[in-house]
Amino acid sequence: MVDEAAVVEQFIELARGTGDSLISFLPAFEDAVTVPETSTLVRTHFLAHDANGTPAVEQLAGAMANAALDFCIPRSKIEKAVAEYMDSRSTAAIVSLEEQARSLFVKSESSGEGGELLLFLLMERVLQRPQLISKMALKTNTEVHVHGSDGIHASFADDGVLDIYWGESKLYQSSTEAFRDCFESISPYLRSDGDSRRKQDLMLVRDHLNVTQRELAAHLFQYFDETNPKTLKVRWNGVCLVGFDHDNYPNVAVLDEPQQQAVSKAVSRWHRTIGNRLKEFEIVGVSIDLFCIPMPDVAELRSRVLKRMGAK
Template sequence: MDDDADLIERFLALARGEDQALLAFLPPFDDAVLVPGTATTVRTPFVAHDINGAPAVDQLAGTMAGAVLDFCIPRAKTEKANAEYRETGSTSSLVALVEQARDLFVKSEKSGEGGELLLFLLMERLLHRPQLLSKMALKTNTQVHVHGSDGIHASLADDGVLDVYWGESKLYASSSDAFKDCFESIAPYLSPDGDSRRRQDLLLVRDHLNVDEARLAAHLLEYFDDSNPKTLQVRWNGVCLVGFDHANYPNIAALTDANRAAVTAAVKRWHKTVFSRVEQFEVLSVGIDLFCIPMPDVATLRARVLERMGVK
């Protein structure tokens, strides 16, 4: 058991970054809520405001851009560059990796990759579920989005169960479109038998597992070996990011009673929408973490992230 506990602790340690800066720019409006009649937990953060009353979109974009290396580049490559820095004092290899990561992004302000990057941050920094696969690193055409799910993360439980989280992110101007398209996209990965998309992503995990410590990697790969009984201990889950434009954007740190009541009513409407989509796509009993993020303007956030990364 001590050996298993050590593996679990080492796996948890793979989650990168501190959550405080992200929480400062994306504070929660209320506690996480389990939508009645489902296994979906909804968190509703809002973009914070600065002391001048302006939404901190640029600061959030900077935090997102600062995670581009972690998001795009496999741990083995960053560790090799870190080792070179420790040995030589030169950051040239790290700088080269940052440039490589930036070059992987589609050069378009309409790209959905900003949402994927934010979902990665929320998974690693807030939920502490490490990335299993760096799909961006597998791109062969930098002007084409990666196929399949928007992210694959996991957690390892004390009882030996490996919880795999299939990610899907949608940043749309319309909340109704974002909710619908998000659940429509992720539902095939959460069905009991899965489909070709899930099987394809599992093959990628097996062949490109983003874990550079040999013994831990060997342990995890047992869960993806069809001949190993550990495959019976893999549980499928979803993690979703739904971001959308929200008019008259509220500063949730300085709400009047009337404004708080209006935001609470909006949140309840979004919860009802979540239930209807979870029911529609038949994933009522599947564990799903949903980040519902109203934004001042989705397009502005996308543009700011690219600017902060130096991508034109």
């Protein structure tokens, strides 16, 4: 008899890292808010500023680049490399995997893979929802983006339901375009008529499940077996990252009252836009976690991430 509580605990432990260091570069602005008449919870974050008053773009880029190995390489390969280090005390295998991970990224400043990497960090470190599949490891051409959703993560609810989270990230200059394109991209996976899209991704999960513990993997496979009643205990959810350029970039740590009110008004406008787009794409009733991250310059963040990865 499988100890389901132990299996759930095993799964939770798969989430890599903690949110403390990441959130020090991306502090939250006010509390998370559920958009009225929807099931979408919005968390708004701004980049922190250093002691010289400069937004922490370089620090965030470094945190993103340092997560490339976790994001791109399956746990089985990482564990093998770590075992080689423990046996030989040589880091050669680990360094080789790091090089493999960084080589998988498209060498273009217009690539959306930087957003996918940041979304991965938010999923694993902030929400503590482990990755089910490393799609980047399936790439056959490093100059082509991976098709489908930007990530698939999961968590177990208290009632034994497996919550699966489809991810979508958009880092655009325009907030209007970013919100629209984000929900347009993720809605096919979340609507009631999205069975074919979900099935395609879940077949990949079944064939390339990023879990090494045999008992845990066997338990998870039940949720993807169409002949198993556990498929009735799967719930679809979304996690979105929307980043965009924001003029007169605020240092949220030192805002006076009028500045706080001005930023709050901007956040309220974004919430209204989100609500309108959710209605437009007919996903108001689906549970979605949305990270709204205004930035000084999205293109600069992309460029710095590529540079930190040695791509420029």
